[in-house]
Amino acid sequence: MLNELFKAQQRMDRRNFFTKATLGIGALALSNLMKAESQEDLIKAIPGLPHFAPRAKRIVFLFQSGGPSQLETFDYKPKLKDMFGQDLPPSIRKGQRLTGMSADQASLPIAPSIFDFKRHGESGAWVSELMPHTAGIVDDLCFVKSLYTEQINHDPAITFFHTGHQLPGRPSIGSWMSYGLGSLNDNLPTFVVLQSKNAGGQPLYARLWGNGFLPTQHQGVQFTSGKDPVLYLNDPEGYDAGDRNRMLGYLKELNGVQKSAYGDPEIDARISQYEMAYRMQSSVPEISDMSDEPDHIFDMYGPDSRNPGTYAANCLLARKLLEKDVRYVALYHRGWDQHVYLPGGIKNQAKNTDQGSAALVKDLKQRGLLEDTLVIWGGEFGRTVYSQGKLTETNYGRDHHPRCFTMWMAGGGVKPGFTYGETDDLSYNIVKDPVHVHDFHATIMHLFGVDHERLTFKHQGRRYRLTDVHGHVVKDLLV
Known part of the structure; x- marks a missing residue:
């Protein structure tokens, strides 16, 4: 049933073909931007x-x-x-x-x-x-x-x-x-x-x-x-990193199907956001942890800096x-x-x-x-x-x-x-x-x-x- 639905969505007349082809080119460009791995690549995007x-x-x-x-x-x-x-x-x-x-x-x-x-x-x-x-x-x-x-x-x-x-x-x-x-x-x-x-x-x-x-x-x-520096970033109780990784993998596949059907570059942006959220699960707690800051740094910023x-x-x-x-x-x-x-x-x-x-x-x-x-x-x-x-x-x-x-x-x-x-x-x-x-x-x-x-x-x-x-x-x- 799901396959038939997507087949129906992908049937297009001449106008739809050119519209979606144009969007697809935009999606490809944005995808290349998201895949850039170095600072230089990101700037050149x-x-x-x-x-x-x-x-x-x-x-x-x-x-x-x-x-x-x-x-x-x-x-x-x-x-x-x-x-x-x-x-x-x-x-x-x-x-x-x-x-x-x-x-x-x-x-x-x-x-x-x-x-x-x-x-x-x-x-x-x-x-x-x-x-x-x-x-x-x-x-x-x-x-x-x-x-x-x-x-x-x-x-x-x-x-x-x-x-x-x-x-x-x-x-x-x-x-x-x-x-x-x-x-x-x-x-x-x-x-x-x-x-x-x-x-x-x-x-x-x-x-x-x-x-x-x-x-x-x-x-x-x-x-x-x-408690959570970024809302809804942490996994719910009973849900571990492996579960999250598998869920994101399946979600990316579904979004990929959606992108192939509609050619919307915003889908790539949403995939990128989910992947960033996954990486932030380890980076955000680390950046918000002030326990490694020495006393002289807190003294420089003032007593409120501990609050x-x-x-x-x-x-x-x-x-x-x-x-x-x-x-x-x-x-x-x-x-x-x-x-x-x-x-x-x-x-x-x-x-x-x-x-x-x-x-x-x-x-x-x-x-x-x-x-x-x-x-x-x-x-x-x-x-x-x-x-x-x-x-x-x-x-x-x-x-x-x-x-x-x-x-x-x-x-x-x-x-x-x-x-x-x-x-x-x-x-x-x-x-x-x-x-x-x-x-x-x-x-x-x-x-x-x-x-x-x-x-x-x-x-x-x-x-x-x-x-x-x-x-x-x-x-x-x-x-």
Whole structure:
């Protein structure tokens, strides 16, 4: 009966023949990609990649979800102290639209930061007292103080920063990396996602690490802090590795029959995912086991690093993943959205993240990994210079601000001890060297040897890319 069913499915007219023949060619190409055994083979699976010699081969994005205030972290504006409580001048605002949370305010009172800033390192970078550990590594960092976006609310802004478009459905940057450059290892995913536990704040969605219209094996794989780092990876009780191996063998045969009937290249992708899951049954427990880490490493990352799922623990786990040549690690930490009671809120956020971030950079450097690993720290937009709601000398809030915000990078071919871009005295408008999110993406791709205009994927009759039809490489950031 089953054979007759498949025979019926395989009867085709002229139109079906050409449709399925075309899909079969695609399946063959994807199959060859999956069978590539070396890094060189994986890269060559996309013709011509890399387009030029890469400076980086791994990346970790320490994404601070919610929009950290540049005014309380890295963009020092001492003149604001003389402007306390003054209404934001129309000449500065320039008609910029506001969110619904502050649009109805009678005034927009200027709120200077209550935190002290000092210069640090040979580079003399300004850093807030909130970030003492980051202050200790400024000579390894490349600050970009002139980033901007058009998105003023969290969901579209975060989606835009991870996919190059404010609407859902596009591939994430990690998926583009996986698709274009392939994997550096056999037993772990190319793209891994970590989230801090109990961080609060705006929710995060799987589309931020989704594959969009790319083949599904390029989506991010989320690791959790629970007993099973990857859900449903372990065998059920009474089921051993031999059972799993036999099951996968039979499943591969069935999928092979299905592929011969339908010619769908996504079937090959699914087979590849099952095989990767089988290999991960041994590699994931090994990578998540921290028992071999010496005390001085835990001390460097801070006391939270012994508590799985915290930001510090995830920074340490990220180092282990990068050490095993996972190409892209996305580490998400929520809770930076301080519309009210900002001083207390951002102080707690800095306490939870500062030491782990700095330790990761130092740890990669001491292991010789920072040179070809790109580290990125930052959020989806900045915060306003004016207070949302009531302003006092010790308390205020800040609304979303897409016109300028600060991020930092380290390693992977960017200039160390360097600051790029400048904002006005109110950290409201960019006055020198603006960097759009598309430019930032183009620069990241360039560091990996990829011309952002040439890495495309045809979908629904159009060729798409991460930077859409925009973006230029900011070469001043590069070594």
